[in-house]
Structure formats: C-alpha cells, structure tokens
Amino acid sequence: MRNYLAGLADVCSVLVFVAIGRASHEEAASLAGFATTAWPFLAGAGVGWGLTRAWRRADALVPAGVGVWVSAVAVGMLLRAVSGQGTALPFVIVATLFLGAALLGWRLVARVAAGRRTSAPAG
Secondary structure (H helix, E strand, O other): OOHHHHHHHHHHHHHHHHHHHHHHOOOOOOHHHHHHHHHHHHHHHHHHHHHHOHHHOOOOHHHHHHHHHHHHHHHHHHHHHHOOOOOOHHHHHHHHHHHHHHHHHHHHHHHHHHHHHHHOOOO
C-alpha cells in the first residue's frame, strides 16, 4: 500500500471518530469546533508515524499500526488536557477502543485483501 493512502486512512479514521463523537453529543457542526476536537488526535497520530517510522511499512500492524494507535490516544489525551479539553475516563476508554478498531482494522482489511490478490489463481 502506498504511504499516502495509509496516511489518508489514518487521518480518515481519526476524523470519523471525531465526527461520530461530536454528533453523539449533539455538538455544533462548526468547522472550528470540529478542528478543535480533531487536532490533538491528528497530532498524536503524526507523532506515532514519526516514532515508528511508519512510512517504511505503513500498513503493518506492528509497529506502525500499534504505534500510531497508542500515540493517537496517549498524545491526543495529553494535548486535550493541556489545552483545557476534557479527558474523562469514559471518553478515554471509548477513544482507545474506537481508534484501535479503526487504525488497526483498516490494516487488517488491507492485509487480507493483499493476501487474496497474491494467492488468487491466474486465469
């Protein structure tokens, strides 16, 4: 998988998380509010990309997937805390579970799809 597609999949995973969360809390549909909620998690995912050198094998579950997931949550929550946004335990749990499912899930789907392409009979 090309790195830019993997990066796009990670960004989309975070943005879907933010969109669902904001909608479930009936928060205003403003671009500024959306960006305020998203930036800590996007920054965290970016840190994960850097720490794991995800560009080398962005679709790998380990280290890229796990590293991006853990960083998105840990750095994201830290940045939310220092910027005055909420970090209630239920939110941390939901963020951890959703982002784990999304950031690891697309990598699992990509791995299965790649395996089927390489093992498909010619003809």
